[in-house]
Amino acid sequence: MTFELVSADEDAAVVKVTGELDITTIGDLEEAVQPILERGPQRLVIDVSSLRFADSSAIALWVKWSTIVRGLEIHDPQPLLRRVIDSMGLAQTLQVTP
Amino acid sequence: MTASNGEKTVPATTPHGRGWPYWSVVTVAVVGLLVTVGLIVVSTILYHNNENRLLNLRTRDIGSVLTAAVPTVQSSVASTATFAEATNGNARKFDEFAQQFAGQGAGHTFVSMSLWRVDNPGAGPTTVVGAQPELAASMGKAAALFARAAASHKLTVLGLLDGPAPRIGYAYVEPGTNGPYAVYAESLLPAKRYSAPSNDSSFNDINYALYLGKTPTANTLLLTSAPRVPLPGHRAVVTIPFGDTFLTVRATRRASLAGSLPRDLPWVIGIVGVLLTIGAGALTIRLIQRRRRTEQLADENRRLYAEQRGIAQTLQHALLPAELPQLHGLQASARYEAGVEGVEIGGDWYDAIAVGDKRLLLVVGDVSGRGLQAATTMAALRYGIHAYAAQGDEPGTILTKLNKLVSVKSSGQLATVLCALVDPDARELTITSAGHLPPLLISDGRGEFVNTDVGLPIGVDRNAEYTSVTVPVAPGATLLAFTDGLVERRGESIDVGLGRLREHAASNHATLDELLTRVVSNLRHDGAEDDTAIAGIRWLS
Numbered sequence: 001m002t003f004e005l006v007s008a009d010e011d012a013a014v015v016k017v018t019g020e021l022d023i024t025t026i027g028d029l030e031e032a033v034q035p036i037l038e039r040g041p042q043r044l045v046i047d048v049s050s051l052r053f054a055d056s057s058a059i060a061l062w063v064k065w066s067t068i069v070r071g072l073e074i075h076d077p078q079p080l081l082r083r084v085i086d087s088m089g090l091a092q093t094l095q096v097t098p
Numbered sequence: 099m100t101a102s103n104g105e106k107t108v109p110a111t112t113p114h115g116r117g118w119p120y121w122s123v124v125t126v127a128v129v130g131l132l133v134t135v136g137l138i139v140v141s142t143i144l145y146h147n148n149e150n151r152l153l154n155l156r157t158r159d160i161g162s163v164l165t166a167a168v169p170t171v172q173s174s175v176a177s178t179a180t181f182a183e184a185t186n187g188n189a190r191k192f193d194e195f196a197q198q199f200a201g202q203g204a205g206h207t208f209v210s211m212s213l214w215r216v217d218n219p220g221a222g223p224t225t226v227v228g229a230q231p232e233l234a235a236s237m238g239k240a241a242a243l244f245a246r247a248a249a250s251h252k253l254t255v256l257g258l259l260d261g262p263a264p265r266i267g268y269a270y271v272e273p274g275t276n277g278p279y280a281v282y283a284e285s286l287l288p289a290k291r292y293s294a295p296s297n298d299s300s301f302n303d304i305n306y307a308l309y310l311g312k313t314p315t316a317n318t319l320l321l322t323s324a325p326r327v328p329l330p331g332h333r334a335v336v337t338i339p340f341g342d343t344f345l346t347v348r349a350t351r352r353a354s355l356a357g358s359l360p361r362d363l364p365w366v367i368g369i370v371g372v373l374l375t376i377g378a379g380a381l382t383i384r385l386i387q388r389r390r391r392t393e394q395l396a397d398e399n400r401r402l403y404a405e406q407r408g409i410a411q412t413l414q415h416a417l418l419p420a421e422l423p424q425l426h427g428l429q430a431s432a433r434y435e436a437g438v439e440g441v442e443i444g445g446d447w448y449d450a451i452a453v454g455d456k457r458l459l460l461v462v463g464d465v466s467g468r469g470l471q472a473a474t475t476m477a478a479l480r481y482g483i484h485a486y487a488a489q490g491d492e493p494g495t496i497l498t499k500l501n502k503l504v505s506v507k508s509s510g511q512l513a514t515v516l517c518a519l520v521d522p523d524a525r526e527l528t529i530t531s532a533g534h535l536p537p538l539l540i541s542d543g544r545g546e547f548v549n550t551d552v553g554l555p556i557g558v559d560r561n562a563e564y565t566s567v568t569v570p571v572a573p574g575a576t577l578l579a580f581t582d583g584l585v586e587r588r589g590e591s592i593d594v595g596l597g598r599l600r601e602h603a604a605s606n607h608a609t610l611d612e613l614l615t616r617v618v619s620n621l622r623h624d625g626a627e628d629d630t631a632i633a634g635i636r637w638l639s
Contacts, residue, residue: 052588053589056466057466060466060511060512063558064507064510067507080589084592087533088534089531089533090555
C-alpha cells in the first residue's frame with residue numbers, strides 16, 4: 001500500500017491510495033492523514049481508483065473520517081470495492097463518486 | 099447443535115537433538131592446519147628446488163670462468179714450448195721469453211718455468227726462470243711426466259707437488275716433434291688452499307671447492323672458499339677439461355640465492371596460516387553461538403505463537419455460545435473458523451437466542467478489525483442483543499438500540515450484524531440487516547439470497563434506524579447466515595463468492611451439520627486470511 005497527498009489547501013485535500021489496504025497497513029494511512037484532519041478541511045477526497053483491495057477495518061477508518069470531515073468523498077472505487085461498500089449500505093455515508 | 103473447534107494447527111516445538119556443538123570448530127582448525135602444513139611443505143620443496151637450480155647455474159658460471167682461464171695457462175706453456183723449439187733450446191733466449199710468464203710476484207702466472215730435454219730428463223732442467231722446480235727433486239717423476247707429455251701433445255698436468263708451499267706442475271711438448279725440448283712450469287697454490295671469499299666477489303653467496311681430476315679427495319684439492327672440505331649439504335658439480343686432465347668444481351650455498359623472501363616464505367605461510375586458522379575457528383565459534391541463540395529464539399517464538407494462538411482460540415470459543423437452544427420443529431447449527439493468521443482473536447460471531455418458547459433469534463455479526471478490541475466490542479454487542487431480545491424487542495428495535503453502544507468516531511470500529519427472528523408456527527422469517535451480507539434461504543434445492551433492507555453498519559450514525567423485512571418460509575427450508583470471510587477473496591467480487599455459496603448449498607439432502615461442513619470446506623480456501631462465522635437453521639417440517 002502506498003499513498004500520496006495529491007493536493008492540500010485550507011478547504012480541501014486529495015489523498016491517493018494505491019495497492020491493498022488492510023488491518024496491517026491502515027495504521028500508516030491513518031497517521032499520514034491525521035495532520036490533514038486536524039486542519040479541519042471542508043472536503044477530504046480519498047482517490048481509491050488504484051486501490052485493489054480494502055478490508056472492513058479500512059472501510060471503518062473512512063467512515064470514522066466521514067464523522068470528522070463533513071465533505072469526505074471516496075472517489076472512483078474499483079467495482080469490487082464499490083460492491084463491498086454498497087453491500088454494507090455505506091455508499092451515501094462515504095459519498096462514493098462518481 | 100455443535101460449535102466446531104477451529105483448526106488447531108499449532109506448530110510443535112521440536113527439541114533440537116544436538117551433540118557437542120563445537121565439532122565444526124575442530125574440523126575448521128584441523129583443515130586449516132593441514133592446509134597450512136601442506137603449503138609449507140610445497141613452498142619449502144619449491145624453495146629448495148629453486149635454490150638447487152640457482153646453485154647449478156652459479157656453479158656452471160664458475161665453470162665458465164675457469165674454462166676461460168684455462169687457455170691462459172695452456173697457451174703460456176705451449177707458446178714457450180713453440181719458442182724453445184724454434185730457438186733450438188737456446189737457454190738465454192728461453193730465459194728472456196719465459197720471463198713474461200714466470201717469476202716471483204703477483205704479475206706472473208707461474209712461480210717457476212724451466213726448459214728440459216725429453217730424451218734426457220735425468221740431466222735436470224737446461225735452464226730455469228723463477229724458483230727451482232720442485233720436479234727437479236724427483237727425476238723419476240720427471241721422466242714419466244715428459245713421456246706422457248710427448249705422447250699426448252696436450253698440456254700435461256702433474257698433480258700437487260709436496261714442498262714448502264703446494265705447487266702444481268704443467269708440462270708441454272711441441273706437437274709433431276717428439277722432443278727434444280719440453281717446457282715445464284709450476285704455479286703456486288695458496289697455503290692450506292683456503293681463500294676466504296671477499297664480500298665484493300660475485301660468487302660470495304656460494305662455497306666452492308676446486309679439485310684436480312674427476313675424483314675429489316683431500317689430495318687433489320686445489321682451492322676452496324670453505325674452511326672445511328668436503329663441503330656439507332647439497333652440492334652442485336661441474337667438470338671442465340684441463341690439459342690432459344680435468345678440473346672439478348663442487349659448490350654449496352652460503353646463503354639463500356633467490357633472496358630472503360623465498361627463504362622466509364614457509365615461515366610466513368606458517369604464521370599466516372595459523373593466524374587464519376585461529377581467526378576462522380573464532381569466527382566459527384561465534385557463528386555457532388549466534389545460530390544457537392537464533393534457534394533458541396525461534397523455539398521461544400514458536401512456543402509463544404502457539405500459546406498466543408491457543409489463547410486467542412480459547413477466548414474466541416469462550417465468547418461464542420457453548421451450545422445452541424433447541425426448539426420444537428427447528429434445527430440449528432453453527433461453525434467458526436479462524437483465519438490463517440489466527441494469532442489474534444477475530445471479531446466475527448454467531449448466536450442463537452430463544453425468544454419465549456416458540457421463537458428463535460439467529461444472529462451473525464462481524465466487528466471490523468482484530469484483536470482484543472474487536473473481541474471486546476463483539477462481546478458487548480452479543481450480550482446487548484441477548485438483553486434486548488430478553489426484553490421482547492423485535493430485530494429492528496434491537497439493532498436500533500445496539501447502534502448506540504458503538505461509535506466509529508470514538509473507537510474506530512463498526513460492526514455489521516444480521517438478526518433473523520424465526521417463528522416456526524407462523525412459517526415466516528423477520529430479518530434486519532445492519533450493513534451485513536444477505537442470508538441464503540434454500541427451499542426445494544434452490545437457494546435465494548433474501549432481499550434485506552440493508553441499514554447502516556452498527557456504530558456509523560447514532561440516529562440510524564433499522565427496518566425489518568418478513569419473508570415466508572417453505573417447509574423443510576434452510577437459512578444460512580454468514581460473515582464475509584466465507585465468500586470474500588482478494589481480487590474477486592463478493593458476487594462470485596455468493597454465487598459459489600449458492601451453488602454448494604443448493605442440494606439440501608444432507609443434514610444441516612453436513613451442509614455446514616461441506617459449505618465451509620468448499621468455500622474456505624487454503625490460507626484464508628479472514629475468520630468466518632456461519633450459522634444455519636432448518637425447518638424440520
